[in-house]
Amino acid sequence: xxxxxxxxxxxxxxxxxxxxxxxxxxxxxxxxxxxxxxxxxxxxxxxxxxxxxxxxxxxxxxxxxxxxxxxxxxxxxxxxxxxxxxxxxxxxxxxxxxxxxxxxxxxxxxxxxxxxxxxxxxxxxxxxxxxxxxxxxxxxxxxxxxxxxxxxxxxxxxxxxxxxxxxxxxxxxxxxxxxxxxxxxxxxxxxxxxxxxxxxxxxxxxxxxxxxxxxxxxxxxxxxxxxxxxxxxxxxxxxxxxxxxxxxxxxx
Amino acid sequence: xxxxxxxxxxxxxxxxxxxxxxxxxxxxxxxxxxxxxxxxxxxxxxxxxxxxxxxxxxxxxxxxxxxxxxxxxxxxxxxxxxxxxxxxxxxxxxxxxxxxxxxxxxxxxxxxxxxxxxxxxxxxxxxxxxxxxxxxxxxxxxxxxxxxxxxxxxxxxxxxxxxxxxxxxxxxxxxxxxxxxxxxxxxxxx
Numbered sequence: 001x002x003x004x005x006x007x008x009x010x011x012x013x014x015x016x017x018x019x020x021x022x023x024x025x026x027x028x029x030x031x032x033x034x035x036x037x038x039x040x041x042x043x044x045x046x047x048x049x050x051x052x053x054x055x056x057x058x059x060x061x062x063x064x065x066x067x068x069x070x071x072x073x074x075x076x077x078x079x080x081x082x083x084x085x086x087x088x089x090x091x092x093x094x095x096x097x098x099x100x101x102x103x104x105x106x107x108x109x110x111x112x113x114x115x116x117x118x119x120x121x122x123x124x125x126x127x128x129x130x131x132x133x134x135x136x137x138x139x140x141x142x143x144x145x146x147x148x149x150x151x152x153x154x155x156x157x158x159x160x161x162x163x164x165x166x167x168x169x170x171x172x173x174x175x176x177x178x179x180x181x182x183x184x185x186x187x188x189x190x191x192x193x194x195x196x197x198x199x200x201x202x203x204x205x206x207x208x209x210x211x212x213x214x215x216x217x218x219x220x221x222x223x224x225x226x227x228x229x230x231x232x233x234x235x236x237x238x239x240x241x242x243x244x245x246x247x248x249x250x251x252x
Numbered sequence: 253x254x255x256x257x258x259x260x261x262x263x264x265x266x267x268x269x270x271x272x273x274x275x276x277x278x279x280x281x282x283x284x285x286x287x288x289x290x291x292x293x294x295x296x297x298x299x300x301x302x303x304x305x306x307x308x309x310x311x312x313x314x315x316x317x318x319x320x321x322x323x324x325x326x327x328x329x330x331x332x333x334x335x336x337x338x339x340x341x342x343x344x345x346x347x348x349x350x351x352x353x354x355x356x357x358x359x360x361x362x363x364x365x366x367x368x369x370x371x372x373x374x375x376x377x378x379x380x381x382x383x384x385x386x387x388x389x390x391x392x393x394x395x396x397x398x399x400x401x402x403x404x405x406x407x408x409x410x411x412x413x414x415x416x417x418x419x420x421x422x423x424x425x426x427x428x429x430x431x432x433x434x435x436x437x438x439x440x441x442x
Contacts, residue, residue: 027387029255029345032374044354047378051387056358098306178308190355 004073004222008195010229014089014146016082017065019043019058021192023201024077027053038064052201054080056192075199080192083183087146091156091183092193093117093128096136098178103135109167109176110136116166118212120159124242129228130210131221133194136177137210140196144233149183155243156181158250196225256339256392256440257349257376257385260361263396263414264336264370265326271297274325276318284310293318316356323352324360328368335433340371347374347390349381382407392440401427412436 001009022035032042038061046054060068072079095113097103114130114137121128121141128139160181164174182193198207209221216224234242261267278289292314295302302311339346352361354377365372378384382400385393386407393400394412398419404411404427413419415429430436 029374029388042374044358044375044377046354047376047380047384047387049379051383098308100305100307103307175306175309187356190358 002070002073003226004197005069007222007225007229008069008073008197011090011140011142011196011225012081014084014087016084017062018060019056019082020060020065020068021080021082022055022057022068022077023080023194023198024053024055025051025201026077038067040064050202069195072195073197075197078194078198078201080194082192083149083188084146085149085188087148088152088183089143089146091141091143091152091181093139093156093160094133094136094180094182094193095139096134096178096180098176107176109172109174112170112172113163113167113174113177113179114139114210116163117159120162120166124245125238126234126242127232129196129225129232131196131207132205132210132215133198133207134200138193138207142229142233143236143239145236147236147239149185149188151239151243152183153181153185154252155239155246157252158246161250162246197222253345254343254440255345255347255388255390256394257347257381257390258336258372259381259393259395259397260348260350260352260365261323261326261396262416263329263394264332265328265364267322267326268416270322270326271318274322276321282314282317284314289314316353320357320360323357324364326364328364328370329433331433333368333370335437336370336372338437345374346372347376347388348372349376349378349384349393349395351379351381352377382409382411385409394436398422401425412439 032055035055035057036042039059040057041059043056043058068079071077095110097105097107097110099107117128117139126141128141131138131140160179167174180191182191184191194207196207199205200207206218206221209216209224258264276293278286282289284292292311295311296315296318302309304311336346348365354361354375362375376384381393381395381397382403386409390409392410392412396413396416400411401413401419401422402425405425411427413427413429415431419429428439
């Protein structure tokens with residue numbers, strides 16, 4: 001197995017393998033035939049204003065999953081993954097520039113939000129894997145064992161609340177940042193997230209790992225992912241402790 | 253294969269009429285004070301937007317929730333249903349083409365189509381249906397959007413639209429307005 005595929009399989013171990021969204025510039029009814037050749041079903045398609053096409057595919061066989069994840073790491077297209085409906089061993093904060101105009105431009109609030117999130121995760125001994133993604137950042141955390149979605153979501157809501165408060169206290173408008181969280185039980189089967197290794201559909205840029213000091217290149221990003229899945233997984237006890245503390249800090 | 257794209261809202265259903273006539277009672281689950289709820293509802297019913305520099309706001313969430321209710325409540329046009337069934341029976345490839353956010357409304361949209369016995373081959377969401385039709389070589393589009401009607405000729409896509417008040421100012425061009433779906437049935441066979 002390709003090492004990169006193996007790394008993705010580890011990071012996304014409990015995410016769904018029977019569905020994904022495929023993002024590509026390829027289109028046409030013949031292309032749909034190719035996508036569904038292994039028995040997959042096209043649920044719906046999306047075409048955005050920049051002519052990037054997305055295809056939500058259901059009922060994937062293992063053969064189809066292998067084909068798509070291999071195509072993804074080989075940069076033939078991007079795949080976006082769905083969280084399991086009950087429990088997951090990864091969770092992700094998806095931060096986007098929320099301005100209507102020039103929403104791909106860098107804004108100080110986004111970088112500050114990432115900084116504050118690193119600090120708040122750090123308070124519980126956690127370190128997220130930060131990726132540049134589209135209009136913002138993805139911050140992934142990996143657990144050694146799956147946890148219930150409600151617990152993951154409850155934890156993320158509080159971390160985001162702390163981050164919004166930090167932005168506010170530093171004189172910034174937190175409305176400038178759109179915070180999405182996954183798994184979100186309310187949209188568990190509808191919202192997907194681009195997998196590591198994605199190529200930005202418009203810019204062609206690799207979704208680089210962002211460390212506290214720099215943005216890594218493609219090879220260094222894969223190497224960083226390898227270290228991350230090996231060394232940074234959060235134990236169940238550590239997560240339970242963090243949930244307990246943050247619930248006391250922010251009772252909802 | 254003969255291919256046609258068909259919009260849902262105000263084409264296969266009566267979305268605008270549903271939005272206008274439906275009473276939406278205040279609920280705490282909207283997360284808004286009653287006054288704000290009433291203000292937002294008036295904006296949504298008037299097809300107006302709240303001024304904001306941000307993409308996602310309380311108002312945009314509220315607007316989505318009201319629209320999502322209308323998607324489910326809207327009545328199907330019987331002649332539209334018959335038209336879609338006729339297309340299927342006559343070997344047309346049909347694409348439901350909508351601006352709806354199918355990420356959040358895909359399930360309810362598919363259920364509504366099934367409940368109303370509307371057959372289709374593909375379901376697509378796109379902000380620009382003319383560009384989609386051109387790219388995918390779909391020569392016909394049934395849609396109420398004024399922009400698509402105006403640019404029908406330039407895009408090379410033949411647009412058919414259900415005649416509504418909002419189309420009154422449109423100067424005749426290649427797009428053709430219809431009152432009954434049977435008219436389109438006739439036109440696409442010419």
